[in-house]
Amino acid sequence: MRKTALSDEVLMAVEKPARYIGNEVNSVMKDKDKVDIRFAMCFPDVYEIGMSHLGIQILYNLFNAREDTWCERIYSPWFDLDQKMRDDNIPLFALESQDPVIDFDFLGITIQYEMCYTNILQILDLAGMPLRAKDRDESYPLVIGGGPCVYNAEPIADFFDFFYIGEGETSYDELLDLYKDHKRKGYSKKAFLEAVAQMPGMYVPSLYQVIYHEDGTIQEFVKLSETAQFPIKRLMASDVSTLPYPKAPVVPFIKATQDRVVLEIQRGCIRGCRFCQAGMIYRPAREKDVEVLKEYAREMLKNTGHEEISLSSLSSSDYHALKELVTFLIEEFKDQGINVSLPSLRIDAFALDVMSKVQDVKKSSMTFAPEAGSQRLRDVINKGLTRDDILNGAGEAFAGGWTKVKLYFMLGLPTETTEDMEAISELADAIARRYYEIPKDERVGKCQITASSSFFIPKPFTPFQWAPMLTREEYREKARFVKETFNQQLNRKSLRYQYHDPETTIIEGVLARGDRRLSKVIEGVYRRGCLFESWTEHFDYQVWDEEITRQGLTIDFYNRRERGSDEIFPWDLIDIGVTKGFLMNEWERAREGKVTLNCKESCSGCGMAKEMGVAEEDSFPKRGAICVES
Amino acid sequence: MLKVRLKFSKNGVMRYIGHLDLMRYFQKAMRRANVPVALSGGYSPHMIMSFALPLSVGQTADGDYMDIALSEEIDFHQTIADLNQVMVEGIEVQDIVPVSDDRRQGGMAIVAAASYLVSFKETQEIPADWSEKCQSFMAEDEIRIVKKTKRSEKEVNIRPFIFEMRVEEGGIYLLLAAGSSANLKPDLVLKAFLDYVGAAVDTPMHFHRLDLYYREADEFRALGDVKDDRKRSLS
Numbered sequence: 001m002r003k004t005a006l007s008d009e010v011l012m013a014v015e016k017p018a019r020y021i022g023n024e025v026n027s028v029m030k031d032k033d034k035v036d037i038r039f040a041m042c043f044p045d046v047y048e049i050g051m052s053h054l055g056i057q058i059l060y061n062l063f064n065a066r067e068d069t070w071c072e073r074i075y076s077p078w079f080d081l082d083q084k085m086r087d088d089n090i091p092l093f094a095l096e097s098q099d100p101v102i103d104f105d106f107l108g109i110t111i112q113y114e115m116c117y118t119n120i121l122q123i124l125d126l127a128g129m130p131l132r133a134k135d136r137d138e139s140y141p142l143v144i145g146g147g148p149c150v151y152n153a154e155p156i157a158d159f160f161d162f163f164y165i166g167e168g169e170t171s172y173d174e175l176l177d178l179y180k181d182h183k184r185k186g187y188s189k190k191a192f193l194e195a196v197a198q199m200p201g202m203y204v205p206s207l208y209q210v211i212y213h214e215d216g217t218i219q220e221f222v223k224l225s226e227t228a229q230f231p232i233k234r235l236m237a238s239d240v241s242t243l244p245y246p247k248a249p250v251v252p253f254i255k256a257t258q259d260r261v262v263l264e265i266q267r268g269c270i271r272g273c274r275f276c277q278a279g280m281i282y283r284p285a286r287e288k289d290v291e292v293l294k295e296y297a298r299e300m301l302k303n304t305g306h307e308e309i310s311l312s313s314l315s316s317s318d319y320h321a322l323k324e325l326v327t328f329l330i331e332e333f334k335d336q337g338i339n340v341s342l343p344s345l346r347i348d349a350f351a352l353d354v355m356s357k358v359q360d361v362k363k364s365s366m367t368f369a370p371e372a373g374s375q376r377l378r379d380v381i382n383k384g385l386t387r388d389d390i391l392n393g394a395g396e397a398f399a400g401g402w403t404k405v406k407l408y409f410m411l412g413l414p415t416e417t418t419e420d421m422e423a424i425s426e427l428a429d430a431i432a433r434r435y436y437e438i439p440k441d442e443r444v445g446k447c448q449i450t451a452s453s454s455f456f457i458p459k460p461f462t463p464f465q466w467a468p469m470l471t472r473e474e475y476r477e478k479a480r481f482v483k484e485t486f487n488q489q490l491n492r493k494s495l496r497y498q499y500h501d502p503e504t505t506i507i508e509g510v511l512a513r514g515d516r517r518l519s520k521v522i523e524g525v526y527r528r529g530c531l532f533e534s535w536t537e538h539f540d541y542q543v544w545d546e547e548i549t550r551q552g553l554t555i556d557f558y559n560r561r562e563r564g565s566d567e568i569f570p571w572d573l574i575d576i577g578v579t580k581g582f583l584m585n586e587w588e589r590a591r592e593g594k595v596t597l598n599c600k601e602s603c604s605g606c607g608m609a610k611e612m613g614v615a616e617e618d619s620f621p622k623r624g625a626i627c628v629e630s
Numbered sequence: 631m632l633k634v635r636l637k638f639s640k641n642g643v644m645r646y647i648g649h650l651d652l653m654r655y656f657q658k659a660m661r662r663a664n665v666p667v668a669l670s671g672g673y674s675p676h677m678i679m680s681f682a683l684p685l686s687v688g689q690t691a692d693g694d695y696m697d698i699a700l701s702e703e704i705d706f707h708q709t710i711a712d713l714n715q716v717m718v719e720g721i722e723v724q725d726i727v728p729v730s731d732d733r734r735q736g737g738m739a740i741v742a743a744a745s746y747l748v749s750f751k752e753t754q755e756i757p758a759d760w761s762e763k764c765q766s767f768m769a770e771d772e773i774r775i776v777k778k779t780k781r782s783e784k785e786v787n788i789r790p791f792i793f794e795m796r797v798e799e800g801g802i803y804l805l806l807a808a809g810s811s812a813n814l815k816p817d818l819v820l821k822a823f824l825d826y827v828g829a830a831v832d833t834p835m836h837f838h839r840l841d842l843y844y845r846e847a848d849e850f851r852a853l854g855d856v857k858d859d860r861k862r863s864l865s
Contacts, residue, residue, distance in 0.1 A: 001642045002719055008751070009834070012688050017646040023718050025658070251658060253651045305658030305716075336661070337675040360673040 005093035005100075006081075014080045018253045019047035022073075022095035025251040026303065028060070029096060030070040036180050038104040039063050040094045040141065042074040044111070044119035045534065050075040051250070052258035054312060055110055055147065059168050061246035069176060072096040073250075074107075076119045077126065079531065085126055092126035101127040105179065107141040109160075111149035114511035115504065115534035117156055121526040124159065131523060133161045133206060138189050150203070151234075151281050152460040152571035155511050155518035157205035161193060165574055166201045166235030167267075169243045174199065197228045201235035204228065208573065210516055216557050218515065218568040231575040234281070238612065240267050241289040245296055248303040260308035260341065261300040263293055265325065269314035270599035272606075274382045274590050275371070275410065277459035278314055280583070281576050284608045284627030285599060290321035294328055301338060309333070310341040317346035318600070326354050347393030352400045365404030365450075366397040372413055373423030379593045380415050382586075387427065394431045403444060405431055409453040411478045411499070414467045415591060421478060424451060425485040425495065432491035450496040453482065455505040459512050460571040461578065463586035469509045469559035475502035503541035504533075510548070510558040515570040521547045579607035599627060631668060632700040635682075635737055637725040637854040640691045644720030649684035655721075656696065663712040668699040682737030682842055682853055683744065683808055686815075693841035695853045697729060697737045727856045737853055740844040743793060744808035746816045749801035751834040761797040763827050768795050775822050788814055788822065793850075795819070801838075805850070808842065 004011065004021055011017040032038065041059055043050030050056065056073065063071035072094035077085060084090065091100040101107055107127070109120055124131050129140050136143075142161045145153055150163040157163075164171070175196070182192045197204040207228040211219045223230055237243055245264070252259075268285040269278065297309060309329060316322060322345075329340045340358045345351040347366060355364070368390050372378045375387060394405055409424050428449045435447040455475050458464040470478075479499040486497045511518065524547035533539040548555060563569070565584060572580075582605060589596060596604050603609060612627045640652075647655065657677050660667045669675040678699035685691055706726045713723045729735060750756070767773070773789040791814035794805035802823075806814045816837050824831045843850035 004643060008688075008836075011646055017687070018648075018651060021643040021646055023643050023720065025655075025662075025716070025718055253647050253655055255651070255654065302662065305661035307657065307661070337669045337677075339674060 003098055005098040006090065010081070010084055010088075010090075014084065015078060016047075016254055019075065019078070020081065020095070022098065024253060025305075026248045027073075027096055027250050028064045028070070030064075032070060032097060032099070035070045036068040036183070037066075037070070037106070037176055039069055039071040039106045039108060039176075040074050040101050040104045041071055042107060042109045042123055044076050044109055044116045044123055046078055046532070047075040047252070048254060048256045051252045051256040053110065053112070054262050054264060055168070057246040057249040058244075059108070059172070060250070061248075062169060062172060062244050063176075065244065066173070066176065068180065070096070072104075074101065074123065076122060076532070082122065082126070082531065091128050092123065101141065102129065104141045105183075106144060108144045108146065110147040111145050111153070111156070112147050113534055114149060114155075114508045115539070117511060117522045118526040118530050118533055120156060120159060121523065122531055125526075132158050132519075134158070136161075136189075138187060142189070142192075148277065148281065151277070151574055151576065152513065152569075153203070153205070154210075154516045154570040155514040155522060157516050158519040160205065161189075162196055163203040163205070164201060164235075165203055165232055167237050169237050170235040171199060171201055175202070194225055194227060197225060200229075200233055203232045203573065205516075210570070212515075212517075216517075216553075218570060218572075220568070221573055231573055234574065234576045236577070236611070237267075238286070240286045241292050247296060247299045249300065251304045251306070258310075259306070260310050261297065261304060261306045262310055262312050263297055263300070264288070264312045265293060265316065265319045265322075266313045270318055271315055271384065272382055272586075272596055272598060272604065273371075274380070274463040274586055275413070275456060275459075276314075277462050280461050280578050280606075282314070283576075283578055283606060284612060285318065287320055290325050293325055294332075297329060298332075301333065301336075307337060308339040308341055311343050313343065316343045317351070318598075323350055330354070330357055346389075347397060349396065352396055356400055361401040362403075362444075364402070365406050365448075366394065366402050367406045367408070368393065369408040370427065371408065371410050372416075372420060373409060373425075373427050374420045376593060377413060377416060377420040377423075379595050380590050381413055382590070382595055384595065384598065387430075390427065391430060391434055395434050398435050398438060398443070398447070401444070403435070403447045405447070405449045407431075407449065407451040409451060410456040411453045411482065412456045412470050412475060414456075414464060415593075416478075418481075421482050422485050424453070424482055425489050425497070428486070428495050428497075429489040429491050432489075432494045435494075436491070447494050448496065449491075449494055450498070451486075452498045453479065454500055455502050457505055457509045457512055460569065461574075461576050461583070463583045463590055465513070465569065465583065466563045466565070466567075466587055468562045469506070471560070472502050472506055475505065501536070504536065504539050506555060506559065507539075507541065507544045510544075510555055513570070514558055517551065517553060520551050521553065524550060577608050577611040582606045603627075631731045632703065633729050633731040633736075634698050634700060634704075634706075634726050635729045635854060635856070636696050636698060636723060637727075638694055638696075638721055638723045640685060640694055640721055642690075642720035644718070645688055645690045648687050649681055653679070653681065655718075659713060659716050660698075662716040663709070665698075665709055665713065666700055666702045666704065668701040680736065680738055682741045685839060686837075689837045689839060691839035693724075693839065693852065693854070695737050695842055699731070725854050727854055729856055737842075739810070741809040741842050741853060742807070742811075742845040743843040743850050744806055744816075745794075745840040745843070746804045746806070747798065747801045747838045747840055748804060748816060748820055749836050749838070751836055754800070756797055756801070757827075760802075760827065764795050764797055764802065764823075767823055767826050768792065773822055773826075775818055777818075788818060792819060795823075803840075805843075 043053050043056055060071050063069045074094050093100050130136050145160045146164045153163050193204050196202045197207050207225045209222040213219045266287040268282040270285045273279050371383050428451045432449050458467045483497055486495055525543050528543050608627050667677040680697050682695040710723050772787045774785050774787050776783050777786050791807035791812050796803050804816055821831045842853045
C-alpha cells in the first residue's frame, strides 16, 4: 500500500490533507532504484495554485519521459502543516515517493512572482538545507531556478546554485546528461557548476561578482571563472508546434485554480505593450499548428476526464486560426458536456457569437483591459485599444444581452496626469451611457460597470525599466482621487470602482528591480515568519520596511529614482535577445506619446529577427511579420 | 432513464479525499472510461450521479455506493473493467447492478443501515473482557450521549440505533442505523462504549465501513443486492 510521509494524526489534523498525499491521476510512479536522476520540481505556493501551472506540467512530462529520471512535485506546506513540520522535525517530502527532498539530485523551483520569495526559503528550510548555495556541499540537491522572475534573479541569487534562463524544452536533456556524466566520473559540485556555466542559458551566480558604486548602483560584473559566459543568452524554441506537450497532465483530487485542460496556442506576443514583461521576454510570437492543437485537445480530455478546456496565450485574438480552433472545440465536444472557457478576447462579432454559445450571458461579464483611461496615456503605454474599440465592443455586448462589464486599469503609469486619471471614470460612464441608449423596453434592468485598478510596477526588460515609482502616500492619493471622480459621474449608481492597497506594489517593485544586496532582507523577513505574501492577508509591509532599513538600504533607491540611460542594471547579466537599445528607443517614444506598430504590421527592430536568423536587410524597417510569419 | 448502482471500495490514502472531491474524481473517471453518464441540462451540464451515504474523511470502505443515470445501455462487466483501468490506487469498482429509476428507490433514499469494523491504531489486541462488555453494553435499555450541534447541546438515547455490536477478529463490529430518517455515526458509539468500559475516549481508532443496507421486510440487504424480480423487470 502507498506510504505517506505524514502520519494519519497529522493528515487528519491539517486542512485539505489531499494536498500532501500524491496518488493523483497521471502522477508518475517509478522505482527509485532504477533511475539515475531524481528531480524534485517545486512551485513555491499552496498546492491548488501550483497544480494550476502549465509550466510545471510541461517539465514534469519532459523529465519523466526519460527512463533514467524520476521527476516528482513539491508545493508549499500551508501554515498549519508548516508549524507541524517544524514542531515534529518532519522533513519536506516530494508528493510521488513521499521521500525527503534531501534525497534528490535536483530541486527545481519555478519562480512566477516576486512575492513568493519567502516561500522559496521555506522550501529550503523545511527540506533541511542551508539557505545559501555556498553553504551546501555535495550532499544536498542542486537548487535550480526557472520562470519569469529569473530574468532578474539577483535578489534571490545567493540561494540558488544556478538559474535556467529561457524555455525549458530546449536544454534540460543536455543538462541532465551532463549531470549523469559528472556523477559517473565522481561528482564534484564545483566542477559540475563550472561545466554548467558553459552551457547556453545557464546562469551560475556564484561565478560572478557584482561590484557597486558608492551610490549603490552597479559598477561592473566580474567573472570569477574564465569559462563563465557574459552575458547569458536566454534559451528559446524556434518551432513551438513540435515541442513535447503534457498530453496526460496530473489531475488533482481537490479543486485547483485551473481545474481544466489548458491548451497553449502560442508563445510570445506581437503587441509590444510597454509595461508588459512577458511581451518582451518571450519574443517573438510563435504560433502552434492548429491541427496539432486539435489532436492535443482530444487526447488531453480523454486522458484527464476534465469537463472544461481553455486556451492559453498572451493574446489569443492574435492567433491565426482562433476561429477554426474555437469552433472545433465547441462542435466536437459539446455533446460530452465539455465547457470551453475563453481567455480574454478582443471583443468583436466573432467573440460575442462564441461567448454566447459557451456561457450564460445573464451571469457572465465582458472584460476589457484598457489599462489607462485616456487615449494619450494608452499611446504612451502602446496599448493598441481605442475608446471606439471599447465603446463599440461594449455596445455589441449589450445588444447581445450582457449587462456586466469589467474594466482593468493601472495607476501610476509614466507621464500620468490628473486628466488621465479623470478619464478612467469618464470612460466607465461612457460605457454606461451606451447601455442606457438602448430603448428601455429592450434592456434588462441596469448595467453594472466595474473598474479595478492596480498600481503600475516597472519590470526589467521592458521600455519602462528606467521609470521611477511613487510613494505609498502618492499611490493612495491617486486611488482616492479616482474614487472621487467616480462619484461625480452621471451613471454613478451603475459604476463601481475597486483598488488594491499599494503596500504590496512597493515591495514587489523593490524586488522586481532589486540587486543581490536584498537577499539579506528576504532572509530577514522570512526569519520573522512571513510566508504566502502574494496573499494580501499574509503580507506585512512593516516587516519588509524594517528589514530593508536594517540592511542599510532604502525603498527609495530601488523605486524612486529615474534610472539613467547609462546605468548598469542587475539584470544586464542576461541577454533576452531584445536589445537594450530598442527598449531605450521605446522608452523615448513612450514619453513622446508615439505608438509602435505590432510585429505583424511592421518589424520594429527589437533584435529578435536576428535571433531568428533573419538577415538584417530583410527586416527592420522594411516589412512586418519577419519573426511571426514562418 | 437507465439507472445503475455502482459499488466501490475506498482504501489507503484515498481516505483523505472528501466526498465532494470524490464525486469530482468519479465524474472525471467516467469520462476517461467513456461511460455514457446522462447529463443534466443548462449552461454547465453535470453528470447525474449521487452517493448513497457520504463517507467521512479518514474512513475507509469496502462497500460504498453511488447511483448513476445513463444515457445508453452498457455492458456491466466491460464497464467495471474499463473503470478499473482508470482508477487510482485505493479505489476499486466492485460491481454494477441495474436499479429502478424511481427516485424513492435511489440509494440515498433507501439506505437504512451501515456496518463498520472499528480497529485501534495503537494496538491490534482487544482486551479479553470487551466481548462480554459489548454484550452488557447492548443489554442496556438506554445509552445516553450528549450530541453537540452548532446551536445547542442535547442528550439523546442512541441505543435504538445500534442494531448489532460485537468483538470480532481485528476490532469491533457495528451495525448502525444510517440514512435520512436516522443516522448514527460510529465514533459516537465507540466514545460511549470506551466511556462505559472506563477506557480513554480519545483512543486513536480507525473506522472501516463494510457495507450499506436497505430494509426488505424484516431483514437488511446490501445495497448492491438488488432483488431478482427487479432485475428482471428492467431487462
